[in-house]
Amino acid sequence: MKFILKTLFLSWMFINAGVLLQAAEIDTKRGVADPDGNTMWYDCQLLGVEGKGWTDTESYYDRLPVKAKSNVPSSVWNLGHDSAGLCVYFATDSSSMKVRWTLRKNSLSMPHMPATGVSGIDLYGRNEAGKWRFLGNGRPAGGTNCASFSPAVGKDNILYLPLYNGVKSIEIGIPKGKILSTPGQAYGKQRKPIVFYGTSITQGGCVSRPGLAATSIVGRELDIPVINLGFSGSGKMEPEMANLLAELDPSIFVLDCLWNMNSGLVTERVDPFVRKLRTMHPSTPILLVEDSSFRNITPTDKGHLLRIVHDKLTKDGIKGLFFLSNEEMLGDDFEGTVDGCHPNDLGMMRQASVFIKALAPLLSQSK
Amino acid sequence: MKFILKTLFLSWMFINAGVLLQAAEIDTKRGVADPDGNTMWYDCQLLGVEGKGWTDTESYYDRLPVKAKSNVPSSVWNLGHDSAGLCVYFATDSSSMKVRWTLRKNSLSMPHMPATGVSGIDLYGRNEAGKWRFLGNGRPAGGTNCASFSPAVGKDNILYLPLYNGVKSIEIGIPKGKILSTPGQAYGKQRKPIVFYGTSITQGGCVSRPGLAATSIVGRELDIPVINLGFSGSGKMEPEMANLLAELDPSIFVLDCLWNMNSGLVTERVDPFVRKLRTMHPSTPILLVEDSSFRNITPTDKGHLLRIVHDKLTKDGIKGLFFLSNEEMLGDDFEGTVDGCHPNDLGMMRQASVFIKALAPLLSQSK
Structure with missing residues (x-):
């Protein structure tokens, strides 16, 4: 019975x-x-x-593989212990x-x-x-x-x-x-995950509950696994991080690091980072994301530079490279952040909506 | 020079x-x-x-007059020290x-x-x-x-x-x-304030910044002074609170206490509370507010009872009494709260929009 x-x-x-x-x-x-x-x-x-990219982690609930300990900045390694996503x-x-x-x-x-x-x-x-x-x-x-x-x-x-x-x-x-x-092979679980690499905002700062991080909302709305590689203050696109991300096999790479980078780093690091991913993943969509602006400014200074990098890479024949403008990312009422930078629940919902709109069509292009 | x-x-x-x-x-x-x-x-x-209803306060930044100390429940008095609004x-x-x-x-x-x-x-x-x-x-x-x-x-x-x-x-x-x-006689400052009497939600729980409390948003959007009499867990419509509120001379009374009251209290206390205000203020609009529901349920059990009280008072000839349904108050995606009760920034913005829509036409009726 x-x-x-x-x-x-x-x-x-x-x-x-x-x-x-x-x-x-x-x-x-x-x-x-x-x-x-x-x-x-x-x-x-x-x-x-x-939401784990690697299984060989020091602690079961870590986000980075144990080998990263000696490769990435210590701040990144330490933040890898946070269970974001x-x-x-x-x-x-x-x-x-x-x-x-x-x-x-x-x-x-x-x-x-x-x-x-x-x-x-x-x-x-x-x-x-x-x-x-x-x-x-x-x-x-x-x-x-x-x-x-x-x-x-x-x-x-x-x-x-x-x-x-x-x-x-x-x-x-x-x-x-x-x-x-x-649930086993639940709908969506057979699909490759979306990988988000970014900043404190990617990590979920500063929502009131884990389910309201933009990556969590995207995962539920698109019913797809998501790997959150947001590292508060330390999403700086080092070559070591490109090597690590290249080991993954996602449906889409989302690169959203501008809040943690200065203009020099944007010009210096994005290009080789994308080329590294593209070398290992010839057709996986890569989405470059402009930094959000609670004052609704588009383009931002670094967003302007990122557009230049995007255009150069595209001109050089890199296929499947996309650009996400910050338009509508935090709304137009100046109320989408807790501090002028980090989205509150209102801003994070808006940001997630912009991401979902951009990512949904890319999923159909992903193999 | x-x-x-x-x-x-x-x-x-x-x-x-x-x-x-x-x-x-x-x-x-x-x-x-x-x-x-x-x-x-x-x-x-x-x-x-x-945002102060009374000038004779124990501390300059208190919300209640010093005489309330011996009249209202101690929890209300203590919460009166919080500078909400x-x-x-x-x-x-x-x-x-x-x-x-x-x-x-x-x-x-x-x-x-x-x-x-x-x-x-x-x-x-x-x-x-x-x-x-x-x-x-x-x-x-x-x-x-x-x-x-x-x-x-x-x-x-x-x-x-x-x-x-x-x-x-x-x-x-x-x-x-x-x-x-x-700023002196800035626009709006010559208008009578809106008084909100209510719960932890009225007090601003649980937004990320003071400016995102619904009362603050309403004040800015309608450009009118607002008095926040939200008392976390203790907005229970005691007769003593009716006496105090009746001393004020606002443009609108908003009574939003249901989350802190049980069914018996709703049936027992709302009617005399409204009659007291109406006795002292024959024409000031009074808005009765249904309790919000993050699951988008309308009416709630207590909202049903509040509708009955509203209808009875109206039938008895009380003019200028209005009812605000909880519809759209927290949206329909279940994401408007931090805990199933208290609005997060997303829910509070939605709640404020519903309030603004209800209050704007009442302001024109206010003398």
Whole structure:
């Protein structure tokens, strides 16, 4: 009977998602019983994490491979411990769950970004129409935190990890007898990810929840995996970063580093960076992004230089290179940032809309 | 020569604002010289603060009169020390300025609201077209903070005070020889204020900057003074609060307390609260507001009850009573809050738009 129910649940779950999927149920023997006698805890590593470019990481929830430690600037390496953009896909037949997460850093917030965004977690689930909807978030209060949620039963759920902190561990707790599954080959999961390389803004500064980072919104709207390689203050397009990115095989490379670069670096580094990627990936679309301007100035000084680089590369025969203007990126009311630079939730939603409009047609060109 | 320049400056400043105004220049003798030898500090009390309903306050930057201390619940009294909605209007011929502010509470942020919103300050200035534009904000880092700004030269500026902290003092520092003025009878300043009475959401939870609270946005868009009587968790429409509000003489009363009330309180307290205001103010528009729903549910349970109260009062002959549905208040994408309740910057902008649409026509009915 239990097996039949499970099978029925899984079939319903995946038919409901609109695609015939192969789910992978987590063996209940791999759960750890809570002293409360009712809850089984499952390490999220059992489900796997989405948004990692490399598997050979020092810590499971790192964003950079261990070899980067000796190659990239220390600031980049350290920021690679932040779990920006990492998320866990799961399904369950339980209408209640808990999440317990242990943070790497003691500093839970920034002056212009709340703890919920810096160190919190966010749960989204698909609704009846298959659309992703915010369900709830977990507020951090210390090193180890626990939050309760009502997940979307029998549907895909996404749990977003902290944007400006890292996690040592993260576990999902569900009532004994309930099932936890990876959605498996859910729609979109067979597609190559979009890789975003950029700045603090790319990393998600300064939204109120992880699910509101532009990369998270893009991932949900286009239903595609996203790798967030935003490094606060340190997205400077070093040749070492070009070598690392060239190892990935995404559907699109998005290069959005201008806020962290001066004019000299734009002129010096973008050209060889693009050529390196193009050498390794002859046809993958590459999108060069102008720096946003809360005052609605287009082009910016560095955007002007980036246009020149784009035009030169195109003239030299580089195919599949695109340019994204900052127009409409933060709106025209000057209200899209917390500080004149970092988008607030209003600005990030606007920025995400501009990205989605630019990226959707490029996906069809990606092989 | 100096006098002529000053006169020219003031004339230009007020002609520029589109209305012939009477400015009040702050006597430079009232400034305090900074040890740096270049800066003169002016206490903002010299300029006056907008957004106070009462002048007889225990502390200058309190929102409630001293008599409220023994009348209202202690939680309301304590929250009255928070400077939500208070702002300072000024003009200057200086292109640079500093603001130094000393906070009441040590706790600078909340888990779901950054320090910039809780304890920070925000500067807006009019642009060439007379529109208010965000210019910059001050990040708090401790008890006393200092931030540098580039104000709108020769135009109206607004300095917003912290939303969830109070200030013991706030001063503007400008270079010696420069002028600081009250804009005087600036457009809108002759109009009666709109009074908002409500909850944590009214108080500004959980925006990233004070200028993004819905009441602040409404004030700028409608160019009218606003009194923010939002009391986090404690906007419960006690009879004592009706007595206090009845002392004010606003253009509109906005009653937006449902998130802090249960069904019983809605049925019990709204009716006598409205009747009290109407007794003292026979024709002032009163707007009853439904509680927002991030899931886009209309009516909410309590909204349904509030509609019943509204209909009963109207049937009983109460004129000038209006009802604001929560439709579109947080959008339809479930993304307008930080936690399912408190608007983030995205949701607050949407909420403000709904308020502005509802309030603009009522202003013309106000005497």
